[in-house]
Amino acid sequence: MADLPAGAAQLSFDGTALHAGTGPGRRFMVDERCLDGAPIARAYAHVCALPDAAAVVAFDQPEIQQVRRAALAWWIPLLGDALVCVTTLALDASGYGGAITVTRTPVAWDQDPFARIFPGTVVRTDLFSVVAPPAGPVIERYAGVAWPGGRF
């Protein structure tokens, strides 16, 4: 993976567990704010991604734009106070590898719009911190950072 752009952090997913930095499994870039604060212990991460390197779609594809719209419209409001943070998983300047929604408690993961792209796996984790959810309506990425991270 190339040098990380400003606003991005790295994690890896092996199909069952998440690792900060360059651990075992497939590497992704996330919104760095999600790994930047005080971590929430034993949070639930719904990882809608696959460890298979072939599982990639361009961020600009209509279906990837639409799941971001769905996240803004109803997924984030549906989660309420359970939400810790949400981030897409970027592979490079254009590749979408999935998304992670992190919550304090179990939620209606079967409703997760990101699972329409890649199936979700629930992972218990201590990696993530609270980030204010994206304000909308912007779904574009800032300088290649994993949505909703970054800013001008």
Place this chain on the structure above:
Amino acid sequence: MNLTCGDRFPDLDLPDHTGRPRLLSEVAGGDPVALLFSRGWWCPKEQRHLREVTALQDEFEVAYARIVVVSIDTPEVQSAFRAGIGARFTFLSDPKRRWLKQLDLLEESDTVHHPYRPTAFTLHPDLTIHRVYDGYWYWGRPTSEDLRQDMRAISRAVREDFRR
């Protein structure tokens, strides 16, 4: 409080439509903002205008610009209204009318709800006021074209690479 072009708009601290505390500057996130003070969900004029603004969100979502609506409705009511019109932007809730008093934006002719006077501001990312629209009369509100023109002007001023 001065709310004229060139003044810095106060950094509102209000809960959003999910009840989370927010700052206007945080919601702006470094982008130009269309800030709309709205009477509330019950007003047909607000319903009509916010549907037009919602139609415009398809342009804002790809143009690095923000839409924020402030009303006296509770977060729960805003969340329902937001879902009803299909909005994907942030509503800020001021049922205690805390900022309404400070901003001097009371709608004096509505003696039932005591809502915000419909007023729109277009703001630079640092919350400097670009234009003000008094929407007490419906035709005073910004049209979609007004908002496009304002977002273009602000973006031209703040994006260094807008013109190459």
